Amino acid sequence: MPKILIVDDDPCIRILLKQSLEELEDEGVELIITDNGESALDIIKREIPDVVFLDVMMPKMNGFDVCNAVKNDPAISNVFIVLLTVMSQKVDKLRGKAAGADIYITKPFNPDEVLDVTRKILGM
Amino acid sequence: MNNTEIKILVVDDDPFVRDMLTMILEGSGYTIVTAENGLEALKMCIADSDIDLIVSDVNMPVMDGIQLIKEIRNYGLDVPIIMVTGVSSISVAVDALSSGAIDYVLKDEGIEETIIITVKRALAKHQIELQNKQLIADLAAKTTEQEYTLSNLTAIISNMPNGLLVTNAQSSITLANPAIGRMFGVNEADLLGKDCQSGFAGKLAPLFEMICVQSDEPVAIQMELDGGRLGSAVAAVIRKKQKNSEIPDEFIGNLVIVRDVTLEKEIERMKDDFLSTVSHELRTPLTSVLGFTKVIRKKLEEVIFPQLPSDDAKTDRTVQQINENIGIIISEGERLTTLINDVLDLSKMEAGKVEWKQEPALIQEIMEQAIAATTSLFENKGVTIVKDIVVDLPCISCDRDRIVQVVINLLSNALKFTDKGSIAVMVRRSTGNDCPAENGHGFIVVSIVDPGIGIAGKDQENVFEKFKQVGDTLTDRPKGSGLGLPICKQIVEYHGGKIWVESELGKGSTFCFTLPHILTAGMSKYE
Ligand SMILES: Nc1ncnc2c1ncn2[C@@H]1O[C@H](COP(=O)(O)OP(=O)(O)OP(=O)(O)O)[C@@H](O)[C@H]1O
Numbered sequence: 001m002p003k004i005l006i007v008d009d010d011p012c013i014r015i016l017l018k019q020s021l022e023e024l025e026d027e028g029v030e031l032i033i034t035d036n037g038e039s040a041l042d043i044i045k046r047e048i049p050d051v052v053f054l055d056v057m058m059p060k061m062n063g064f065d066v067c068n069a070v071k072n073d074p075a076i077s078n079v080f081i082v083l084l085t086v087m088s089q090k091v092d093k094l095r096g097k098a099a100g101a102d103i104y105i106t107k108p109f110n111p112d113e114v115l116d117v118t119r120k121i122l123g124m
Numbered sequence: 125m126n127n128t129e130i131k132i133l134v135v136d137d138d139p140f141v142r143d144m145l146t147m148i149l150e151g152s153g154y155t156i157v158t159a160e161n162g163l164e165a166l167k168m169c170i171a172d173s174d175i176d177l178i179v180s181d182v183n184m185p186v187m188d189g190i191q192l193i194k195e196i197r198n199y200g201l202d203v204p205i206i207m208v209t210g211v212s213s214i215s216v217a218v219d220a221l222s223s224g225a226i227d228y229v230l231k232d233e234g235i236e237e238t239i240i241i242t243v244k245r246a247l248a249k250h251q252i253e254l255q256n257k258q259l260i261a262d263l264a265a266k267t268t269e270q271e272y273t274l275s276n277l278t279a280i281i282s283n284m285p286n287g288l289l290v291t292n293a294q295s296s297i298t299l300a301n302p303a304i305g306r307m308f309g310v311n312e313a314d315l316l317g318k319d320c321q322s323g324f325a326g327k328l329a330p331l332f333e334m335i336c337v338q339s340d341e342p343v344a345i346q347m348e349l350d351g352g353r354l355g356s357a358v359a360a361v362i363r364k365k366q367k368n369s370e371i372p373d374e375f376i377g378n379l380v381i382v383r384d385v386t387l388e389k390e391i392e393r394m395k396d397d398f399l400s401t402v403s404h405e406l407r408t409p410l411t412s413v414l415g416f417t418k419v420i421r422k423k424l425e426e427v428i429f430p431q432l433p434s435d436d437a438k439t440d441r442t443v444q445q446i447n448e449n450i451g452i453i454i455s456e457g458e459r460l461t462t463l464i465n466d467v468l469d470l471s472k473m474e475a476g477k478v479e480w481k482q483e484p485a486l487i488q489e490i491m492e493q494a495i496a497a498t499t500s501l502f503e504n505k506g507v508t509i510v511k512d513i514v515v516d517l518p519c520i521s522c523d524r525d526r527i528v529q530v531v532i533n534l535l536s537n538a539l540k541f542t543d544k545g546s547i548a549v550m551v552r553r554s555t556g557n558d559c560p561a562e563n564g565h566g567f568i569v570v571s572i573v574d575p576g577i578g579i580a581g582k583d584q585e586n587v588f589e590k591f592k593q594v595g596d597t598l599t600d601r602p603k604g605s606g607l608g609l610p611i612c613k614q615i616v617e618y619h620g621g622k623i624w625v626e627s628e629l630g631k632g633s634t635f636c637f638t639l640p641h642i643l644t645a646g647m648s649k650y651e
C-alpha cells in the first residue's frame with residue numbers, strides 16, 4: 001500500500017493535512033507524520049514514501065534543503081515531493097524548482113485540492 | 125581734493141624760512157601748520173592724523189630732519205616728507221631720500237616754484253602709493269580668502285564619507301579622496317595620474333569602466349568594496365560653464381561618487397525578512413482557519429446533514445444558517461489572504477523588489493485571458509462584457525501575468541460597482557492627443573467602461589491611493605481593501621504607461637491605461 005509522509009512544524013497544519021487525506025487512509029494508505037526536516041529525511045530514506053508533503057519554512061532543516069537532499073540521492077530521488085509554501089512570489093517558486101520539487105501547493109490550501117492532487121499522483 | 129583740505133606741516137627752526145614757506149604754500153591754497161624742530165613736528169603728527177605732508181628742514185636743534193623721518197616711521201605713520209636742504213648739501217638730500225623722504229627741495233633761488241611742484245608731485249606720488257598699498261592689501265585678502273576656500277574644499281573632500289574620483293578630459297585621474305582609498309583598500313595618492321582608459325585590475329575596475337562611458341546621463345552601478353562591503357557608484361560628466369553663454373559648456377572630465385550602502389542593504393534585507401516572516405506567520409493560522417472550515421463544511425454536508433430530519437422547519441433554517449455562516453468564514457478568510465498577498469505585493473513593488481519579466485505579448489491575448497478569468501463572476505451577476513478590440517494591434521513588451529492582473533482588477537472593480545447592463549472593454553492605438561508618442565514609442569490604450577455607480581470628481585484622484593475606498597463607505601463599504609488600483613498603478617507605471625479614470629457619479633466610470641509599444645517603420649504612419 002502507498003505511504004504518504006507529512007512534514008510540517010505547525011501542529012494544526014499537520015492535523016489539517018491528515019484530515020484532508022483521511023479518505024485515503026480509510027482506503028489503506030499509510031500516513032506518516034513528522035514535525036521537522038531532519039527526521040523527515042531519515043523517514044524518507046527508511047520508508048521511501050510515495051508522496052511527501054513538505055513545508056518550506058521549518059527550523060533547522062528547511063523544505064528546500066530536504067528537497068535538495070532527496071533529489072540528489074539516487075536511492076530516493078524518485079520520491080514525489082509536494083512543497084507547501086506560503087510564498088507566492090515567483091522567485092521562491094524558482095528556488096523550489098531549482099531544489100527539484102515536483103509540484104507546489106501554496107498555503108492557504110484547499111483540503112479537497114490536496115486530496116485530488118494526491119489521488120492523481122497515486123493513481124487512486 | 126580741494127587744496128584747502130590738504131594740511132601741510134612746515135618744520136624749520138628759522139622763522140624766516142618757516143614764514144616764507146608758509147606764505148608760498150598758502151598762496152597755493154594749502155592749509156599750513158608749523159613746527160620749530162623735529163620733536164615738535166613729531167608730537168604734532170602723533171596728535172593730528174590729518175597732516176597730509178611734511179615739509180621739513182634738515183638741520184634743526186633738538187631733533188633734526190633725518191631723525192624726524194625715522195621717528196615718524198617708527199610710530200608707524202606714513203605721512204610723506206619733503207626735505208628742504210641747502211644747495212651745498214646734496215649728500216644730505218640723498219641721505220634723506222634713503223631714510224624715507226619722498227623728495228627733496230633745494231633752498232635756492234627758484235624755491236617758490238620748485239616747492240609747489242615738488243609738493244604737488246609728492247602728494248600725487250603718495251596718493252598712488254596709498255592706492256598701490258590698498259591694491260596689494262586687497263589682493264592679499266583675496267588670496268587668503270581663496271586659500272581659505274580652497275583649503276576648506278580640500279578638507280571637505282578629504283573628510284567626505286563618500287569616495288570621490290575625478291578625471292580630466294583625457295581620462296587620467298586628477299583627484300582621489302581618502303574615502304575612495306579606504307573603500308577599495310588602496311592608497312589614493314597612487315591613483316593620481318592613472319589613465320582610466322588603459323583599464324585597471326582589481327576592485328576599482330568597474331569604476332574605471334564606468335568613468336570612461338562619459339554619458340551625459342548619470343550612470344549608476346553597485347560594486348563590491350574592500351572587506352566585503354557593498355558600494356553604490358554614480359558617474360557623471362563634468363562640464364564647465366563658459367563666461368559667454370553662447371559657447372557650449374566645456375567638457376573637463378568625469379567624476380564618480382561611491383557610497384557605502386552596506387548598512388542600507390542590511391536594513392532592506394531585514395525589512396524583507398520581516399515581511400516574509402509576517403506573511404508566513406499570518407498565513408499559517410489562516411491555512412488552519414480556512415482548511416478546517418472547509419473540512420467541517422464537507423463533513424457536515426457529507427455526514428451530518430443527511431442524517432437530520434428533512435421535514436423540520438427549524439432544522440432546515442439552522443442548516444441554512446450554518447451553511448451561510450461557514451460561507452462567510454471562508455470568504456472572509458479568503459479576503460484576508462488576498463489582503464496579505466496584496467500588501468506584500470505592493471510593498472515589494474514599491475521597494476523595487478519585484479522581478480519583472482520582459483517578453484513580447486499580444487494585448488488581445490492578455491485581454492482574453494483576463495476576461496476568461498472573470499467570466500463566471502460576470503455570469504453570476506448577470507452583467508455582460510462587450511469587447512471592442514482593434515485588430516492588428518502591435519506587440520507590446522511586458523510582464524504578461526502582471527498586465528493580466530491589471531485587467532482582472534479593473535474588470536472586477538467594474539463588475540463590483542455595476543448591478544446591471546454591460547461593461548465595455550476597448551483596446552485601440554493612442555490617437556496621439558491623450559498620450560503623444562515619445563522616445564520612439566507609440567502607445568496602446570485599454571479602456572474599461574462600466575455603467576455603474578460612478579465616482580465623484582473629488583474622489584477620482586484618490587482611488588489610486590493605498591487603502592482608499594470612496595463614496596459612502598460607512599453605509600455602503602465595498603468589499604475589498606482598496607489595494608487593487610494602487611497595484612494597477614505600480615504595474616502600469618513600471619511599464620512606462622499611465623492609468624487614469626473618467627467618471628460621473630451615478631452614470632458610470634471609464635478606467636483607462638496605456639502601454640508603450642515599439643514603433644516599427646510600417647506602423648509609425650498610424651501614430
Ligand atoms: N469601476 C468603479 N466604479 C466605481 N467606483 C470604483 C470603481 N473602481 C474603483 N472604484 C472606487 O475606488 C476604490 C478603490 O478601488 P480598489 O480597486 O483600489 O480597491 P477595492 O476594489 O475597494 O479593493 P481591492 O481591489 O483591494 O479588493 C473602490 O473601493 C471604489 O470606491
Ligand SMILES: [Mg+2]
Pocket residue numbers: 533536537604607608609
Ligand atoms: Mg478592486
